[in-house]
Amino acid sequence: MGKIILGIVADDFSGGSDAASFLAKQGIKTYLYNGIPGEEHQVDGDNIAVVIALKTRTEEKNKAVSESLEAFRWLKDHGATQLYSKYCSTFDSTKEGNIGPIIDGVLELYNIHYTILAPALPVNGRIVKDGQLIVNGVPLNETHMKHHPLTPMWDSDIASLIEPQGKYPSLNISHEQLELSNDEIMSIIEDFGKDKAHFYIIPDYIEEKHAQKIIELFGDLPLLTGGSGLMTELGRKYSSEHSETEIYRSSTTGKAIVLAGSCSVATLQQIEEFQKLNKPSFRIDPFLLADGTQTKEMLWEQIQASEEDEVLVYSSDKPENVKEAQKVGREKVSQLLEQTTAFLAKNAVANGYNRIIVAGGETSGAVTKTLGYNSYLVGDSIDPGVPIMVPTQNQDIRLVLKSGNFGDKDFFVKAANMTKGDSLD
Template identity: 25%
Template structure:
């Protein structure tokens, strides 16, 4: 497990394990890294952290206490999107848990949309319907652990909270949200019969300067996922340690692509211990949606200057290579702790090994090949769990790295 404390973009608190998985799966399908935590604090690199409170069958006051404690441990940044996952049939303690989250976070508005149209769950005039039938006329009214006492969502919530609840149509919701000004905490129950209704709710909620607390089932999670589909251009971080002429021609060719930018690491900087400015340069390139090609060979003559470098710094060739590889491995780890490109390309066996070690990888699982000479797969364990491509320095032709970029952009 990674040792870094996770700082997710989205925090979801669910009241049971399978419900948490239902909330996370649609977000995971967009490419976001989704982890379901069994205990807090949680260490990792998740984009979405789903926390299971396991509180559905608890007494309301105990459920509220547990939620308050979890919020304290997993939600610390107001820029994070916070979502309360509830059961689509309203089982459990939705009112008590919702109130606990609002009080713990200071959220003044909660938007409750438990509809899940794909599963036949809709909200009409504030009523929870299962395939058009009020939930209290279905088997959920006699659930052995958590029976549902009312189909009126507002009344059901109001039985467990003193925060005012109001039910409204989708059009009323849109109108009121545009004019919303906080005058104390409020809970809005919003009608939804289709995925389009949930999309409207999610879109308008996310557009608010101060985001409300979203409350719902897997349906609102799917709507949220549709809002978070990654439409930004895919980008590659390439660490090229090879000084072969083939590798240099590959870099020159790929940098004719307007979205690719090369960055030369001056070995003198590495040896004298002043290379910190490279980190921010790489982060800036990747953050702008461009491919970043990092290499240590500025021209064809660079390899012939190695003996002079070794003599000046009193190093053998292997010692010099080890220092450069260690630096590139550490630099790669620092970059990936700050930004998340779509794939990592490692050229040169020593560099690939150094990067793998710096990232804490225990192995490499090969899953395919690009451009006939570039195996790709994923590291086993460690910080980086997205695609990794490796290439021997002298392999391929001038277009090899360009083909890798095209593969990343189209994949």
């Protein structure tokens, strides 16, 4: 077992891989687990980070807290010296939780006096100014998150968002106060917390200089919480303290297959850009699947007949066409597409396709489930928040999973190029 310098528990897999990618970019050897690892999983090396991705964002509160605390205990039992509770940069939660109750559980379990709430991710347009969470210049509760079906955001003030779900008071540290000396800021904090069992600090975070100050002030706390915005600066802190750092090699031998299921505008543009290279692309047609005139076996035969090393297979389509296809039966269509994609992914890996690039949350879930990988080493990022992952169970494979809206229009092209190598030496 290696030495874990940072143990992170994320509320979903994409959030976990997002956080892991920023750490890996700073040369921190980073493991990502899909769920709490069993004892058969051993992390190798010193000064490593471990990210455990759960599915607690919208889970029932008590279950989410229980699973999160179990994950934090695993990290502490395996020597983690610092903990991090990772949630979305839009602070996705209801008035009941789950962000506040999970944080409170860790504070109380390990008798930690206070922590910070830092959801900001300026590189993706999320900032905290005067305690308000602002997304691309718009207060959180005036964005589309206001109408989110599971976690509607009723306020943009982080203190107001945490107040009904957390047990403890909050202290805002403004960007003007961040200009004070460390001693002056710590004096404010000590004065606020002297009569309190636990409390939260909400620092402004508008630009990267604020991340530097936040880590300078709070980087040694036993528990940090937030989005992935602090990961770069936290990674720099650890890489400066430990000379032995590395970015895991992201290239491999073998062919590449792109499996696209998202119907987002970004993914449709990425498909179009890949097709400009005149490489083989095959469309999974839900109508043809439903009536049996196209089968997953037929698609695989077409892929095998291709002489190119990089192929694209997609079910992505314009929204109006998707609605038309769903007239066959939404669940039926979804099941057919997921089964077909999973079948193609499994056959691809068995036949020398070592570079698997997947677009879409449900498609990614179907692929990872059929491949059976649940622990990864994290390599370079294709675009911010989308890393190349190396399954520890098969280190010849390079897996890229992206949500539909992520990535520039040349994402598939870049992913294929960055994962391509002449040898595994």
